[in-house]
Amino acid sequence: MYGHRGVYGWGAGYSGVTTYEYTEGTLIVDLVTPAKKELVWRAGMVGTLADSKEKNLQMADEAIAKAFKNYPPQRTAP
Numbered sequence: 001m002y003g004h005r006g007v008y009g010w011g012a013g014y015s016g017v018t019t020y021e022y023t024e025g026t027l028i029v030d031l032v033t034p035a036k037k038e039l040v041w042r043a044g045m046v047g048t049l050a051d052s053k054e055k056n057l058q059m060a061d062e063a064i065a066k067a068f069k070n071y072p073p074q075r076t077a078p
Contacts, residue, residue, distance in 0.1 A: 023049040027060055029067060043067035 024046060031041040045063040049056050 025049045025056065025060075027063060029064065031071075041071060041073065043071075 025048075027045045029043045030039055032039055043064075045060075045067060047059055047063065050059065
């Protein structure tokens with residue numbers, strides 16, 4: 001919707017801004033074939049970060065171990 005000044009918005013009286021603070025980390029591990037540079041396998045992990053670097057590294061190590069527990073993926077029969 002265009003206002004009287006030709007600017008998109010809710011009008012001069014709108015000043016509502018909502019912010020949320022959170023600390024979330026995402027770690028993605030890609031395995032790629034060197035010759036063809038094709039993605040072979042991907043694992044993604046998301047978690048809430050701790051206040052300490054050591055705890056975050058421990059959480060990352062645990063997430064990676066859990067992700068690689070399912071590697072290599074089981075082949076299904078045709």
